[in-house]
Amino acid sequence: MNKLCFVFVCLSFTLIGCDEYPKDTHHTLQHIRSRGVLRIGAIEQPPWAYREEGVAKGIEIELAMAFARSLGVEPQIEFRSEADATEYLGQHQIDLMVGGLTNASPRKDDLGLTRTYFQTGDEHTDEHVMAVPKGENGFLVKLDTFLKQQQNRIHQLWKAESRA
Amino acid sequence: MKPAPQYEFTEQQHDAVRRSRRLEYVTLAYLGSLIPIMYVVLGSSQAMKTAWVEDCLSLIPPLCFLIGTHMCWKKPNKHFPYGYHRVISILFLCAALALLGMGTFLIIDASMKLVTQDYPTIGMMKLLGVDVWRGWWMILVLFWGTLPPVFLGRAKLKYAQTLNDKILITDGKMNKADWKTGVAAMAGVLGIGMGWWWWADPVAAGFIAFDILYDGWSQTKDAVTGLVNRAPTSLENEYLNLDDKVNEALLTFPWVGRAQNRLYEHGHLIFGEGFISLKQNAQISPDQIQEAIQKIQGLDWRLQNFTLTVLPEEEEQQ
Numbered sequence: 309m310n311k312l313c314f315v316f317v318c319l320s321f322t323l324i325g326c327d328e329y330p331k332d333t334h335h336t337l338q339h340i341r342s343r344g345v346l347r348i349g350a351i352e353q354p355p356w357a358y359r360e361e362g363v364a365k366g367i368e369i370e371l372a373m374a375f376a377r378s379l380g381v382e383p384q385i386e387f388r389s390e391a392d393a394t395e396y397l398g399q400h401q402i403d404l405m406v407g408g409l410t411n412a413s414p415r416k417d418d419l420g421l422t423r424t425y426f427q428t429g430d431e432h433t434d435e436h437v438m439a440v441p442k443g444e445n446g447f448l449v450k451l452d453t454f455l456k457q458q459q460n461r462i463h464q465l466w467k468a469e470s471r472a
Numbered sequence: 473m474k475p476a477p478q479y480e481f482t483e484q485q486h487d488a489v490r491r492s493r494r495l496e497y498v499t500l501a502y503l504g505s506l507i508p509i510m511y512v513v514l515g516s517s518q519a520m521k522t523a524w525v526e527d528c529l530s531l532i533p534p535l536c537f538l539i540g541t542h543m544c545w546k547k548p549n550k551h552f553p554y555g556y557h558r559v560i561s562i563l564f565l566c567a568a569l570a571l572l573g574m575g576t577f578l579i580i581d582a583s584m585k586l587v588t589q590d591y592p593t594i595g596m597m598k599l600l601g602v603d604v605w606r607g608w609w610m611i612l613v614l615f616w617g618t619l620p621p622v623f624l625g626r627a628k629l630k631y632a633q634t635l636n637d638k639i640l641i642t643d644g645k646m647n648k649a650d651w652k653t654g655v656a657a658m659a660g661v662l663g664i665g666m667g668w669w670w671w672a673d674p675v676a677a678g679f680i681a682f683d684i685l686y687d688g689w690s691q692t693k694d695a696v697t698g699l700v701n702r703a704p705t706s707l708e709n710e711y712l713n714l715d716d717k718v719n720e721a722l723l724t725f726p727w728v729g730r731a732q733n734r735l736y737e738h739g740h741l742i743f744g745e746g747f748i749s750l751k752q753n754a755q756i757s758p759d760q761i762q763e764a765i766q767k768i769q770g771l772d773w774r775l776q777n778f779t780l781t782v783l784p785e786e787e788e789q790q
Contacts, residue, residue, distance in 0.1 A: 329605075329665050329666075330594070330605055330607060330664065330665030330666075330667070331665065331666060331667030331668075332667055333591050333667050333668055333670050335667075420591075420593035421593070421595075422595055423595050423596060423597065440593075442590070442591040442592075442593045443591020443592065443593055443670055444591075444593070445593060445594055445595070445605075445664060445665060445667075446667070448593060448594070448595040448596075449595060449596055449605055451595075452595040452596035453596060453603075456596070456598075456603060
């Protein structure tokens with residue numbers, strides 16, 4: 309048993325040392341980079357994602373575009389119904405789903421949700437999240453980390469949208 | 473009414489009860505610390521979920537033991553002339569059925585995850601100011617879930633022998649084997665991080681669930697056979713063949729012509745009755761019967777209630 313533990317600890321440290329750990333089951337991050345495009349599926353829901361004179365706007369649209377830039381790729385936004393976006397995400401036809409999702413979403417079993425990146429509401433809170441295809445843990449870790457770094461920006465965007 | 477005799481613990485057994493009760497309280501406190509933190513880091517790993525359920529289930533044997541030691545040794549009385557020893561068998565059966573049910577459910581759950589290719593999705597988690605992949609937190613917690621039970625288990629097994637306590641030995645064995653659960657769950661979590669190795673997670677969950685099911689099955693068998701008055705066995709479920717020893721001991725008396733007996737386990741103890749027929753022209757006194765009973769009860773400390781019936785000649789010939 310001691311030997312087994314030793315092997316285990318060694319293995320764990322090797323993996324911690326790995327740059328790309330955890331990895332994706334379907335290589336989403338790798339595909340985004342080689343394609344040079346982050347395909348974003350947005351659900352129309354102001355102030356998170358909406359269209360104004362044909363231009364995509366909203367807190368999560370801003371964040372998703374900034375995330376694409378942080379990966380060094382172009383954002384490509386398509387507005388879809390929530391049902392369609394969920395389906396396409398499962399089929400890996402889009403990489404990221406935004407638009408006012410919360411972690412209480414009834415579709416959450418079919419989505420790979422980020423951790424809560426922002427809370428709204430007074431009496432009862434909405435815990436806001438974004439979604440990636442299930443099992444894409446490397447990509448999810450990148451997004452979770454990015455959203456963590458953007459906390460100040462998110463508050464500013466929320467204030468700006470609230471005023472508008 | 474003559475209640476069954478009340479068994480008095482030896483000094484050594486008193487000590488073992490006290491120490492094992494303390495061990496079970498330590499186990500409960502330990503599980504009380506483990507179960508909530510496991511729940512916090514649980515995430516969507518099936519292996520973690522299964523390991524967590526197993527930890528919840530492992531609350532049952534310590535509770536059974538504590539209730540059992542409180543109830544089982546109460547004095548027999550007018551309404552419970554055989555005492556309360558069977559309480560332990562009933563508790564044991566309940567615990568075994570819980571394992572059996574949950575084991576089955578978890579195996580089905582893990583198979584469904586595997587078949588429907590439900591990829592476990594685990595992101596980042598910040599705890600104590602450290603923001604890392606949640607999988608690392610899971611593994612850290614699993615270490616806390618793996619090492620202490622091994623030591624607790626070893627200590628329990630020692631006292632289980634002294635007390636001949638089935639719950640304590642079961643609990644001890646389960647604790648001792650707990651590291652397998654921990655290692656399997658860690659392998660599952662590490663598999664998730666390896667991308668296409670995601671299936672390691674439901675497979676590890678299935679392995680843990682099978683372990684629960686196996687424990688449940690063997691314990692149910694054990695509890696049920698005990699309740700239908702099977703012949704006495706050791707803690708390792710080997711027949712003691714105490715009946716042969718009892719016959720042998722009876723036949724050493726010069727006045728015994730033929731001897732028969734039947735024995736059964738009554739909770740921790742063994743109860744039973746013997747039947748003898750006398751040699752031709754032999755005469756016996758109540759004292760001699762008493763002497764024989766004492767000799768039989770001296771064969772095993774658990775043999776606490778033995779009655780001896782002298783059969784008439786005719787019946788012997790039948």
